[in-house]
Amino acid sequence: MSSLIFQSIESLIQLSMVIMVGLYFVFSNAIMPSLKQMESGADVMAEINKVILNPVFMAVFMLSGIGSLYLVLVVDGLLAISGAVFLIGTTLVTMIKNVPLNNELRDAGEERCQVWQRYLRTWVFWNHVRTVSAVISGLLLIV
DSSP states (O other): OHHHHHHHHHHHHHHHHHHHHHHHHHIIIIIHHHHHHOTTHHHHHHHHHHHTOSHHHHHHHHHHHHHHHHHHHHOOTHHHHHHHHHIIIIIIHIIIIIHHHHHHHHHOGGGHHHHHHHHHHHHHHHHHHHHHHHHHHHHHHHO
């Protein structure tokens, strides 16, 4: 019985990580290049940052982050490596790099256009780091 519970928990962790792989990829591949072309890209991104902080996203984000730590501490082999890559390359990068940039964009007021130009370079770079880390992590989950 407990083995089935642990398998179910690990499956939910892996699913949450894979969902985040898709989110980071879509932002790198389509959303940010589109917003870069828009005159109102900064305002749209600020709105996206508000809307995305909903219970579903937060549950998946938290489960993937805590779950990746679980994989590092409890499992071994490729799953543990996957957890470490995910934890460092996505969860920590998000909290240390992307969230502060999101807050800066949100709070920019009249200077949003200037902040946006820096945001595009810096936030997108760190999102690419998250994307590559998430893809590597996802690959390690399935090998």
